[in-house]
Amino acid sequence: MARHQLNVKEKTWIVKHMYRLEYPINVQRLWSKEINNNPPDRKTIRSLMHKFEQTGSVLNIDPPGRPVSVIGQETKDEVSSILKEKPRTSLRQLSTDLNISMSSVRHIYKSLGFKPYIPRLIHELNEDDPDRRIEYCETFLSLLKDDSDLMYRVIWSDEAVFKLNGHINRHNSVYWATQNPNVTIDQAMQVEGLIVWAGIRYQDVIGPYFFETTVTSQSYIKMLDDYFYPLFCDVPDNESFSFMHDRAPAHYASIVRDWLDEKFPARWIGRRGALDWPARSPDLTPADFFLWGYLKDIVYQKKHRAQGGESGSPRSPIP
Incomplete structure (x- = not known):
């Protein structure tokens, strides 16, 4: 009943x-x-x-805020014009400027085929960087032709900065378009924060390792000697592996290059290595275009507060 x-x-x-x-x-x-x-x-x-x-009432009270507006063609045309001319306009700004509700704005941009795209952060490039990057890629592709398994025998290493407050909040930097515009944000990468090192290969990750302070040649060689190499020695068939790192100043120190020449003779990628690594090229290594983004998405899901205590201690490998 x-x-x-x-x-x-x-x-x-x-x-x-x-x-x-x-x-x-x-x-x-x-x-x-x-x-x-x-x-x-x-x-x-x-x-x-x-x-x-x-x-605070049992009556049917309308929700607070701007009422949902009737969407006319004129309003749709105005939204379309604004998003095409100023694709970085926020939904809140559209709602305020056009005096329509946020739900109406969402309905309009969806009906017009607009989608929000998040810009990618990239390193700033110097004038001659593109040529060096192309040269590196052509050399690496040539090596792959001779040895198709090379990709499975490279340990790609890198350091990243983790900050409690993001340097750029990309979620507030939306770009509206009907097709992916592949928008990027040039960013100077030297920023302060917790510095983390990790190595990634086709099967697993070695690390993370937390540096106590700025990475120097001494702290970097200590990490390689005391932390990385003992773990690397447990990797099956390790004598066939190559080691990659970028052109950071600490990586170029003579003690580091001598160490690599001894442990990875003619098998390391970096500045003055067997294969020279081009400057400002994070998009050429899996650590940058996958690992750090994946980890930071997890770390930044919640807001964290700075805490005192010991930092810089090495951690066990990620499974």
């Missing part, structure tokens, strides 16, 4: 007794005893309580 629509008096009765009896089933039993044998279901009672706690 379908229940009739609850009136204001009945709703008030339910709210009063819910605060006293706490559970919907107790209210249902009291309703059957005092009113009739057709009490409202538990979902209705919970919904009524949620509404009362949100609005």
Whole structure:
């Protein structure tokens, strides 16, 4: 038997007794005893309580804020024009400028085929960097032709900066377009924060290792000697592997290059290595175009507060 629509008096009765009896089933039993044998279901009672706690009333009150507006073709054309001319305009700004609700703005941009694209962060490039990058890629592709398994025998290493407050909040840098524009943001990468090292190969990750301070040639060689190499020695067939790192100043120190020449003779990639690594090329290594983004998405899911205590201790390999 379908229940009739609850009136204001009945709703008030339910709210009063819910605060006293706490559970919907107790209210249902009291309703059957005092009113009739057709009490409202538990979902209705919970919904009524949620509404009362949100609005302070059992009446059907319109939600606060700008009412949902009727969408006309003129409004659609105006939204389309703004997004094409200023594709970085936020939805909130559109809602304010056009005096329409946020839900109407969302409905319009979806009906027009616009999608929000998040810009990618890239290193700033110098004038001659593109030629060096192309030269490196052509050399590496040539090596792959001679040895198709080379990709499986490279340990790609890198350091990344983890900050408690992001240097650029890309989620607030939306670019609206009907097709992916591949928007990028040039960013100077020398910023302060917690410096983390990791090595990645086709099968697993070695690291992370946390540096206590700025990476220097001494702290870097200590990490290689005390942390990385003991783990690397456990990698099967390790004598066939190559080691890659970028052109960071600490990597170019003579003690580091001598160490690599000894441990990876003619098998390391970097500045003055067997294969020279082009400057400012994070998109050419899996650590940058996958690993750090994946890890930072996890780390930055929640806001973290800075804490005191020991830092810089090495950690066990990521499985």
